[in-house]
Amino acid sequence: MSCRRSWPALDAARGSYYCFGRRFMVRTRYEMILDASHDFITLVDRDYIYSYVNEPYCREMGSRRQEILGKTVSELWGEEKFQGRIKAHLDECFAGQESHDIDRFEFGSEFRYIHVSYYPYKTGDAITHAMVYSHDITAIKELESKILDYEFKDRTTGLFNRKSFNMVLELELEKARRSESDKVRALLFINLRNMGQINTRFGAHVGDLLLESTAIKVKEALRMSDYVFRFEGKQLVVLLTTMKRETDITLVAENIREKTTFPYNFKDEAIYIGCNVGAAVFPFDGQTAEELVTSAMSAATEASERDLPIVVFNRDLYHRAVRKNKLKADVRRALVEEQFSQVFQPIIDVATGGIVGAEALIRWQHRELGLVSPTEFIPLAEESGDTGMIGRWNLFRVCRYLRAWDGFLGDRYISINFSSREFSDPGLVEFIASVLASHAVAPQRVKLEITETRTMEDMEEAVAKIRRLAELGVEVLIDDFGAGFSSLAYLKRLPARIVKIDKVFVDHVEDEVCDRLFLAGMIAMIQSYGKTVVVEGVETPGQVRILRELGVSRIQGFHYSRPLAPEAFERLLRANASLP
Known part of the structure; x- marks a missing residue:
């Protein structure tokens, strides 16, 4: 017989204390785990009242746990935010459906992007709460934003x-x-x-x-x-x-x-x-x-x-756009079908009337549209990237004529216009050298014309390339000077000996004193740098007289000659004629 007495009430009390202590320990352990989480975890009952919140949630809200428990969601976040999206997700949860959302919440003085998951929470068989897991994805959203910014x-x-x-x-x-x-x-x-x-x-x-x-x-x-x-x-x-x-x-x-x-x-x-x-x-x-x-x-x-x-x-622009697109599409075919041709406009020595050279100009006789001006098709070719092909064709043809005219050309030269894209080509100097060599043409007989605007786009590159061409024996002329945004100070840096002044500065020199004075100043400044001036677009005897008085030595324009077909220019060269 055991000497230990049985005390049913005490045993029951011990059992209850043991169960309560165990439940307390388990609950405390779970709470410790939830409080250690980086996520925000809450329980919300069917009256939208907080029944549980973990410590990270309290920290972000700037409140103690007891200050949040018993409050409604709308009290914490505001009625507008609650009615806007939160209530709908909670109601889905109470109906037995999981729900997920990404929303923007204000914590203190800053906004955060939060991924929120709503899960039904059962007590027995009934859904009594919504368990809400919230994960801060602000860093991810900021990274996504940076990626989108980079792309878009x-x-x-x-x-x-x-x-x-x-x-x-x-x-x-x-x-x-x-x-x-x-x-x-x-x-x-x-x-x-x-x-x-x-x-x-x-x-x-x-x-x-x-x-x-x-x-x-x-x-x-x-x-x-x-x-x-x-x-x-x-x-x-x-x-x-x-x-x-x-x-x-x-x-x-x-x-x-x-x-x-x-x-x-x-x-x-x-x-x-x-x-x-x-x-x-x-x-x-x-x-x-x-x-x-x-x-x-x-x-x-x-x-x-x-x-x-x-x-x-408007409709007129539509027809012009159609024409423009057609011309852009037809440039390459025109080269293959030899729709392009060359004409030569003499450059004249003012003192003697003799021909010192000529500018090679391109003409396009389109099979359907007729004669197309270079001022129309050259910009289109630049847009489509076809100026390189036209420039190569132009140089080959000029070299062919120079070779044919070798016996009576003397020390005259032919100048060729090069576009910005062509002049930027890293292999330009080598290409020109190979073409000249293959046609047995002296480099001094070819000169390149580039616009002042192009030289100003990258002055260092322009200076270096002009010097390399000079070493080859090919001289560079600055074309359309004064038509761009330049300062005469830029001209001093360019190792180009000849400068062509644009036609616009000549048009009104006979009847506008200001134009005449401006042109005189420009010519004097260019010549002070030791450079030769060629004035383009000269059309009247009066303009010639004024330019002669201003000390211009070379002139190009309709007064002396329109652009000539190769055969007509050849006859002029053979006759060694002077133009009045």
Whole structure:
């Protein structure tokens, strides 16, 4: 018989204490685990009251646990936030469905992106609570934003880029097609002026800052519903999504021009960026995104070429755009089918009237469109990247004629125009050397004409290339001097012996004293650098007389001779004629 007495009440008390202690230890252990989590974990009952919150949640809310427990969700987050999204997810949870969401919450003074998961929580068989797990994904969202910015935003201006433009335009046009009342959209292509010259004069970093400032000003001129993108280079594009009248386009364009033509101050110097705007309206000027872009770009080109503030696309521009696209497509075929030909305009010694050389000019006799001016097809060839092919053809043909005229050419030369793209070719010097050698032509008989604008785009590169060509024996002429944005000080740095002054400075020297004085100053400055002046576009005896008085030694223009076919120019050379 055991001596241990049985005390049922005490045993029951011990059992209860043991069970309670075990439950307390388990509960405490779970709470410790939940409190150690980096996630926010809460229990919300069917009355939307907090029954449990873990320690990380309390820290982020800036409250103690007892201050949160017993409060409703709307009391903590506000009625608008609660009714907006949270309540719907909780109700789904109480109905037995898991729910997930990513939302933006305010914690103190900062906003965080939170991934929230709602799980049904049962007591017995009944769903009594929603267990809410919240994970801070702000760092992930910021990384995603940086990746998206890199892909869809321009890093210089902060504007959406061309890839974004293509996507947004397609979406907006589709939205317009489906709408019963809001069917009109408009594109405004903005060509910013003087950016290349600003980069050259002040540096690319200044150009980037001005471009960024200009982009901000363009955005200020728009409504919240409109978009602005950096399309490429110095071109911005605006998409207007709400238009009631076509006059809205003009008003917006004028507002943009007013904002962008405001002078910028850099080191006490005013810098102006101006712009030309081309506009097209959907669905009238294009049924697809591609058609609308083509129409707007055509209008922008027209505005830039004619220096107009704004051009809205019309039928005439459409026909011009069709012609332009046809010419661009036909350039290569024209080379193969020998639709191009050369003419030669003599360059005259003013004192003797003798021919010192000639400029080789290209003519295009299109099979369908007839004679096409170089001022029309050369820019198109530059756009399509075909100037290199034309330049090579031009050099080969000139060398062929030089070889044929070797016996009576004397010390005369032929000059050839080279585009910006061609002059930038790293293999240009070697190519010219090989062509001259293959035709047995003396390098001194070929001169290259490049525009002053091209030399200013990269002065160091231009100087180095001109010197390399000089070592080969090929001289470089600076063409159309004064027509660009240059300063005469740049001329001093260029190792080019001959400078051609653009026709625009000669047109009114007979009747405008100011023009005559300006031209005289330009000629004197060029000659002070030890360079020879050739004046282009001379058409009257009066102009010749004035230029002679100003000390010009070489002249080119209709007064002496129009461009001549090779056979006619050859006869002139054989006769060794002087032109009056």
